[in-house]
Amino acid sequence: MEPELDEWSELEYANIRKHVGPNRLILSHVHPTLLANLPERIRPENGIVITEKPILDIEGVEKSKVILLDPQATEELVPEDGDNFEYFLFGGILELRVQGFATRHLGPVQMTTDTAVLVSQLVVEGRKRLGELPFVDRPEIKLGKKESVELPFRYIVEDGKPKLPAGLFELLKKSNDVSLI
Numbered sequence: 001m002e003p004e005l006d007e008w009s010e011l012e013y014a015n016i017r018k019h020v021g022p023n024r025l026i027l028s029h030v031h032p033t034l035l036a037n038l039p040e041r042i043r044p045e046n047g048i049v050i051t052e053k054p055i056l057d058i059e060g061v062e063k064s065k066v067i068l069l070d071p072q073a074t075e076e077l078v079p080e081d082g083d084n085f086e087y088f089l090f091g092g093i094l095e096l097r098v099q100g101f102a103t104r105h106l107g108p109v110q111m112t113t114d115t116a117v118l119v120s121q122l123v124v125e126g127r128k129r130l131g132e133l134p135f136v137d138r139p140e141i142k143l144g145k146k147e148s149v150e151l152p153f154r155y156i157v158e159d160g161k162p163k164l165p166a167g168l169f170e171l172l173k174k175s176n177d178v179s180l181i
């Protein structure tokens, strides 16, 4: 991970933590500068495991039990993968791709990291197939009477709306207000 975490990523990681439960989100290969300056939401006391170690140096992690989620993989993630794998690896794919992990895709469209985690959880724990899940691509989010922003990713749909991390709408609105000044 980079030495600094932007607020958008912070909200996504907090959203992942909320959905997977305590100590099941591991942030690996964390830059020492970030480790020394963790934002309040992203701390071990909130049930997030945070380490400087790269994934394969973490005790108990066997390479054969790790799947790298990669849009360019040839195989789709399926519920049965939950029976054979224990760790689901997201992000940093340019570096991780060359390390020989098993890989799976979640469809052809790029998702945010938290969406990719939620979708993987619905597949391997919820035993859903990708084709059964409702998605929206590049949703347009209305920020005010005349302003809106298009988010360049695929999201899960919940109650007819894209499922965004708590606080993201407010962050988008704040950034929009600043850019209008």
Ligand SMILES: C[S@@+](CC[C@H](N)C(=O)[O-])C[C@H]1O[C@@H](n2cnc3c(N)ncnc32)[C@H](O)[C@@H]1O
Binding pocket: 068, 069, 070, 071, 072, 089, 090, 091, 092, 093, 104, 105, 106, 107, 108, 109, 110, 111, 112, 113, 116
């Ligand atoms: C927006 S990227 C993460 C970017 C991250 N900040 C980084 O520096 O690598 C989201 C991650 O979710 C996973 N992901 C997103 N869309 C996916 C898809 N369609 N199939 C498989 N994995 C996907 C990948 O692991 C991808 O790296």
